[in-house]
Amino acid sequence: MALLFEEIDSQSSPLGEISLRRRRIPALGDRDIYEVKLGEEFLMSSMFVEAEEALSTLGLAQVQGDKLDVVVGGLGLGYTAVAALQDPRIEELLVVEALDTVIGWHKDELVPLGKVLNADARNRYVHGSFFDLATAPDTGFDPENAGKKFDAILLDIDHSPTEYLNAGNAQFYTADNLALMAQQLKPNGVFAMWSQNLPEEKFEALLNSVFDTVESHVVSFYNPFLNGDSTNSVYVCTKSGF
Known part of the structure; x- marks a missing residue:
C-alpha cells in the first residue's frame, strides 16, 4: 500500500523553507498528489492544474507563426511548461525559476513532469529572478543570447497582480516595468499571466496602458473540497510593434 503522506524534500531558500510533499486522499482515487509549501503556505498542488495549463494554451493561441521562442516565468510543478511544449511550433522554451531547489526537483525527477521536461530538447531551465531579467531588456532572459526577443512570455509566479x-x-506591476518586459517581445508577441483571482479592472487598465490588446479569461475547474467549481484567471496581451 502506498503511503498516504510523504515529505520528499525540504530545503531552505531565500524566501524561507520550501518543501515538496506527496500525499494520497483515498476518497479522490488511486493517484499521487504533489504539493509545494513555502513555510506554512501552500503554493501549488497537482490537484488543480487546469488554469496553469490554460496559461499556455490561451497565451500561445494568440501567437502567430512558427519556430516560436517562449519564456515561462515560474517552474512550479511543471504544468505550464509541459502544456507549452505540446505546441509543435515551439522551437525553444526557457523556464525561468528563482529557486534552484525547484529546478533540482525537476532535474532529479522527484516530480512526475520532470521526466517529460528533461526528455524534451526544446526545454531549458534558467536559474534567475524572472522580475530582474524581465526589466533588463539589454541582457534579457537568455543567459546565452543577450537581448534575445521572444514570441511569448507566460508568467505564473505571484498569487495575483x-x-x-x-x-x-x-514593483514589477507598473507601466514602466511592464514596458521594459514588452521590449523583449517580438512584434505581435504575447504576454500572458495567471492569477488565482477573478480579473481585476485596475490591472486590466494597467495592461492596456502598455499593450495593444488585453483579454481576460476566467478558467473554471472542479474543486472536490468544495464539491463545486473554483475559478482562476488568465490575462492575455498582445503588442503589435515597437
Whole structure:
C-alpha cells in the first residue's frame, strides 16, 4: 500500500523553507498528489492544474507563426511548461525559476513532469529572478543570447497582480516595468499571466496602458473540497510593434 503522506524534500531558500510533499486522499482515487509549501503556505498542488495549463494554451493561441521562442516565468510543478511544449511550433522554451531547489526537483525527477521536461530538447531551465531579467531588456532572459526577443512570455509566479509571493515583486506591476518586459517581445508577441483571482479592472487598465490588446479569461475547474467549481484567471496581451 502506498503511503498516504510523504515529505520528499525540504530545503531552505531565500524566501524561507520550501518543501515538496506527496500525499494520497483515498476518497479522490488511486493517484499521487504533489504539493509545494513555502513555510506554512501552500503554493501549488497537482490537484488543480487546469488554469496553469490554460496559461499556455490561451497565451500561445494568440501567437502567430512558427519556430516560436517562449519564456515561462515560474517552474512550479511543471504544468505550464509541459502544456507549452505540446505546441509543435515551439522551437525553444526557457523556464525561468528563482529557486534552484525547484529546478533540482525537476532535474532529479522527484516530480512526475520532470521526466517529460528533461526528455524534451526544446526545454531549458534558467536559474534567475524572472522580475530582474524581465526589466533588463539589454541582457534579457537568455543567459546565452543577450537581448534575445521572444514570441511569448507566460508568467505564473505571484498569487495575483496584487498578492505577491515576495513583497519585492510588487514593483514589477507598473507601466514602466511592464514596458521594459514588452521590449523583449517580438512584434505581435504575447504576454500572458495567471492569477488565482477573478480579473481585476485596475490591472486590466494597467495592461492596456502598455499593450495593444488585453483579454481576460476566467478558467473554471472542479474543486472536490468544495464539491463545486473554483475559478482562476488568465490575462492575455498582445503588442503589435515597437
